[in-house]
Amino acid sequence: MRYLPLTDADRQSMLASIGVQNIDELFADIPAEVRLKELANLPRHAGEMEVERQLGAMAARNMAASTVPFFVGCGAYKHHVPASVDHLIQRSEFLTSYTPYQPEISQGTLQYLFEFQTQVAMLTGMEVANASMYDGSTACGEAVLMARRLTRRSNALLSGGLHPHYRDVAETLSKLSNSPVNALPGDPLGSEDIIAAIDEETACVVVQSPDVFGRIRDLSEIAAAAHDKGALLIAVVTEIVSLGALKPPGEMGADIVVAEGQSIGVSLNFGGPYVGLLATRQKYIRQMPGRVCGETVDANSRRGYVLTLSTREQHIRREKATSNICTNSGLCVLAFTIHLSLLGEAGLMRLARINHANAIALADGLSAIDGVELLTGNFFNEFTIRVPGKGADVVEALAEKGVLGGVPAARLAPDHAGLDDLIIVAATEVNSPDDRAAYVKALREVLS
Numbered sequence: 001m002r003y004l005p006l007t008d009a010d011r012q013s014m015l016a017s018i019g020v021q022n023i024d025e026l027f028a029d030i031p032a033e034v035r036l037k038e039l040a041n042l043p044r045h046a047g048e049m050e051v052e053r054q055l056g057a058m059a060a061r062n063m064a065a066s067t068v069p070f071f072v073g074c075g076a077y078k079h080h081v082p083a084s085v086d087h088l089i090q091r092s093e094f095l096t097s098y099t100p101y102q103p104e105i106s107q108g109t110l111q112y113l114f115e116f117q118t119q120v121a122m123l124t125g126m127e128v129a130n131a132s133m134y135d136g137s138t139a140c141g142e143a144v145l146m147a148r149r150l151t152r153r154s155n156a157l158l159s160g161g162l163h164p165h166y167r168d169v170a171e172t173l174s175k176l177s178n179s180p181v182n183a184l185p186g187d188p189l190g191s192e193d194i195i196a197a198i199d200e201e202t203a204c205v206v207v208q209s210p211d212v213f214g215r216i217r218d219l220s221e222i223a224a225a226a227h228d229k230g231a232l233l234i235a236v237v238t239e240i241v242s243l244g245a246l247k248p249p250g251e252m253g254a255d256i257v258v259a260e261g262q263s264i265g266v267s268l269n270f271g272g273p274y275v276g277l278l279a280t281r282q283k284y285i286r287q288m289p290g291r292v293c294g295e296t297v298d299a300n301s302r303r304g305y306v307l308t309l310s311t312r313e314q315h316i317r318r319e320k321a322t323s324n325i326c327t328n329s330g331l332c333v334l335a336f337t338i339h340l341s342l343l344g345e346a347g348l349m350r351l352a353r354i355n356h357a358n359a360i361a362l363a364d365g366l367s368a369i370d371g372v373e374l375l376t377g378n379f380f381n382e383f384t385i386r387v388p389g390k391g392a393d394v395v396e397a398l399a400e401k402g403v404l405g406g407v408p409a410a411r412l413a414p415d416h417a418g419l420d421d422l423i424i425v426a427a428t429e430v431n432s433p434d435d436r437a438a439y440v441k442a443l444r445e446v447l448s
Contacts, residue, residue, distance in 0.1 A: 011023075029176070063399060063402075063404060065078050065268055065404065068402045068403060068404055069402070069403045069404065069431065069434075069435035069436075069438045069439055070404045070430070070431070070435075071362070071403070071404060071405055071406050071425050071426055071427060071431065071435075071439060072404050072406060072407055072426060073239070073381075073382045073406070073407065073424065073425070073426025073428075074163065074212065074238075074382075074407045074412060074424050074426070075136065075137075075163050075165065075166075075212075075238040075239075075260060076260075076262060076268055076271065076274075077239060077241070077262065077263045077268075077381075077426060077428055078268055078428060078430055079241065079263050079264070079428050079429065079430065080429060080430055081265055081266070081267055081335075081339060082339065082342060084338070084342065085265050085335050085338050085339050085342070086335075088334075088338050089331055089334050089335050089338065093108060094108075094109075094331070094334055095331065097109050097330065098330055100113070100293075100307065101307075103304065103305065103306045103307070107304065107305055109330065110293050110305035110306065110307070111305050112333070112334055112337050113131040113293040113305075113330075113333060114131075114293040114294070114295055114305050115337050115341075116129075116131055116132065116333050116334075116336065116337045117129040117130070117131050117292065117293060119336075119337060119340050119341075120132075120259075120261075120277050120279050121279050123240065123243045123248065123277075124235075124237075124243065124248050124249055124250050124254075124257040124259070124277070124279040125247075125248025125249060125250025125251045125252075125254075125257075126248075126249075126250040126254075126257055126279035126280055126281065127250075127279075127280070127281050127282040128279065128280060128281070128282055128285050128288065128292065129277065129278065129279035129280075130278050130279075130288055130289065130290035130291060130292055131290065131291055131292065131293050131333065132261070132275055132276055132277060132278070132290065132329050132332075132333050133258075133275075133276030133277070133278055133289070133290060133329065134273075134274075134276050134329060135260060135262075135272065135273075135274040135275065135276045135329075136163075136166065136236070136237075136238055136258060136259055136260030136261075136262075136274070136276050136277070137163070137165050137166045137168075137169040137260075137276075138169055138276055139258035139259070139260075139276035139277060139278045140162075140166045140169060140170055140206065140234070140236055140258045141166075141169040141170045141172070141173040142173075142258075142278065142289045142290075142323055143204070143206075143234045143256045143258045143278060144156045144170050144173065144174065144181075144203075144204055144206065144234065145173060145177070145289075145322075145323075146256060146280075146284070146287050146288060146289060146322065147203050147204035147231075147232045147234060147255070147256065148177075148179060148203045148204070149287045149322070150232060150284060150287050151203045151204070151230065151231065151232060153201055153202065153203035153230075153231070154179040154180060154201075154203060155179075155180050155181075155182060155199075155201045155202050155203055156170065156174060156179070156180070156181045156182070156202075156203055156204050156206065157182045157184075157194065157197055157198060157202050157204070157205045157206065157231075158170060158181060158182065158183040158184065158206045159184055159192065159194050159205070159206060159207045159208060159211070160183070160184040160185050160186045160187040160192050161186070161187065161190075161192070161207070161208050161209075161211025161212055161213060161215065161217070162183075162206055162207070162208045162211070162212065162236060163208060163212045163236070163238055163412070164186070164212065164412045164413045165412070166208070166236060166238075167183050170206065171183065182197065184197065185416060186212070186213075186409075186413050186416050186419065187213075188213045188375050188376075188384050188409065188419070188422055189375060190213075190215050190377075194207065194222060195221065195222060195225040198225055198226055198229050198231060199229060200229055200230065202226070202229055202230075202231040203231060203232070204226075204231055204232045204233070204234050204255075204256075205222060205225075205226045205231055205232070205233050205234065206234045206236060207219060207222055207233065207234070207235060207236065208235075208236035208237070208238065209235065209236075209237065209246075209249070210237075210238075210239060210242055210246075210379060210380045210382060212238075212412065212424070213375070213376055213383075213384040213409070213422075213424060214376045214379040214380070214381075214382035214383040214384055214424065214426075215376050215377070215378060215379060216242075216246065216378040216379060216380060218252065219233065219235055219249060219252040219253060219254060220252045220253055223252060223253025223254060223255075224253060227253070232255040232256060233253060233254050233255050233256075234254070234255070234256045234257075234258065235249035235252070235254035235256070235257045235258070236257075236258055236259070237249065237257065237258075237259035237260070237277075238259070238260045239260075239263055239380065239381065239382065240259050240260065240261050240262075240263050240264055240277070241263045241264065241348070241351060241352055241355055241381070241428075242352065242355075242380040242381070243348075243352075244348035244349045244350075244351055244352030244353075245349065245352035245353065245355075245356060245380065246380065250279070255280065255281060255284070256278070256279070256280045256284070257277070257278070257279045257280070258276065258277060258278050259276070259277040259278075260274060260275075260276065260277070261274070261275040261276070261277050261332070261333075261336045262274040262275065262332075264336050264339045264340050264343075265332070265335035265336040265337070265338060265339030265340070266332050266335050266336065273329060273331075273332055274329070274332060275329040275332035275333055275335075275336055276329070278290065285309065286309075287322055288309075288322065289322045289323030290322075290323060291307055291309060291310045292307070292308045292309040292310075293305055293306070293307055293308060294306055294307075294308030294309075351429060352380075354429045355380065355381035355427070355428050355429055356380055356381060358381065358427040358428065358429065358431050358436070359379060359380065359381040359382065359383065359426075359427040361427075361433075361436055362425065362427045362431070362436045362439065362440075363376075363379070363383050363385075363425075365436055365437075365439070365440040366385055366425070366439070366440060366443060367385070368440075369440065369443055369444050369447060370447070371387065371388040371447050372385055372386070372387055372443070372447070373385065373386040375422070381426055381427055381428055382424065382425065382426040382427075383424075383425055384409065384422050384423070384424050384425070385406075385422070385423050385425060386421050386422055387421055387422075387423060387443075387447065388421070388447060389421065390408070390410075390420050390421060391408035391409060391410060391419075391420060391421055391422050391423040392408040392410060392411060392420075394408075394423060394443070394446055394447070395407075395408050395423060397446040398439075398442050398443060398446060401442040401445065401446070402438070402442070403438055403439050403442045403443075405423065405425065405439060405442070405443065406423040406424050406425035406426065407423065407424045408420075408422070408423055408424075409422035409423065409424055410422070412424075
């Protein structure tokens with residue numbers, strides 16, 4: 001009773017007030033097949049030391065990214081984060097602050113959010129950016145909702161090169177609003193004709209570049225075709241470092257750009273937290289989700305920062321909000337801003353060149369192995385190879401030899417045929433020549 005003070009009568013009264021018969025009805029939106037039918041098979045209780053020992057033993061079974069040659073990507077990339085980034089974000093005035101509701105005591109937080117917006121707008125070639133979103137996938141889903149509001153249409157067209165997890169988020173949000181989504185099948189060979197699928201009912205076209213298979217795409221013709229039909233182009237970038245070498249999506253006609261910012265300043269962190277980027281044209285700012293920090297002057301003409309636009313449901317009436325799920329991911333935003341400030345324009349471009357050069361060297365080494373075929377022609381730091389047999393089996397065999405060799409494409413899209421023998425491989429600045437040599441040697445042994 002100390003921790004569970006409600007009686008059965010209390011619970012029945014609460015359910016009656018809500019208007020449901022039982023607790024299970026509260027989870028109606030979760031498909032029945034993924035719900036647990038009974039309690040998880042876990043010990044009912046244990047002491048703190050016993051739990052630490054058990055969890056430590058389980059963690060020891062993992063092969064950590066920092067301990068072996070690592071070539072895994074697909075939306076989460078291992079980059080070097082300078083020690084100064086972690087040192088600065090752990091200062092108490094940053095680490096303990098969250099939402100800057102009171103500008104008179106939040107000038108430092110508001111300033112770095114403002115700087116972050118500026119960096120994102122410059123990177124993407126757009127006019128305005130928000131501050132910020134959960135991650136790249138939720139930013140993508142929010143962009144689709146935003147495009148529907150702007151065009152007053154409901155159909156969303158998703159490229160087959162869009163990361164399957166991003167597609168799943170867009171489809172989930174669309175399902176809840178009863179809006180149609182046309183997701184083209186995954187296409188590692190780059191033969192999809194997305195322009196032909198655009199029609200007068202299309203609200204937005206969502207295209208990723210580099211796409212999930214690593215292929216770089218020119219968005220200019222797709223943007224023109226979308227605009228001819230009255231649709232918007234949403235450009236998705238999962239590897240933000242690529243914009244140090246590639247033309248920004250805004251310069252290719254994108255109307256909304258969403259990206260995952262994890263590659264700059266944020267470690268892999270077991271899959272999160274990350275930081276989602278969203279930028280758009282000035283004319284669309286009123287339908288942009290999230291919040292915008294602006295620069296102003298106070299009564300004494302001193303520079304200051306404020307929340308210029310706040311469209312979250314906690315700020316305004318829920319039915320007027322453009323988003324009910326976004327956050328500013330403040331600490332990850334700060335890490336991104338510090339790291340990018342340390343790099344500067346020249347540093348980012350140099351980092352991008354190193355990534356590209358390392359990927360080329362690795363692709364050359366792997367494709368020289370008998371039975372391995374390089375499928376991606378134009379790539380940045382990620383590409384797809386075809387191997388004899390199942391890609392998942394090859395990746396497991398590589399792991400036994402101490403190399404994390406990539407992501408089996410079939411793991412991302414298990415319901416899609418034709419991906420079983422494909423592995424998506426990423427190379428960044430952290431991969432040394434010895435790492436690449438170890439991968440080539442291990443893969444040759446696995447396939448021999």
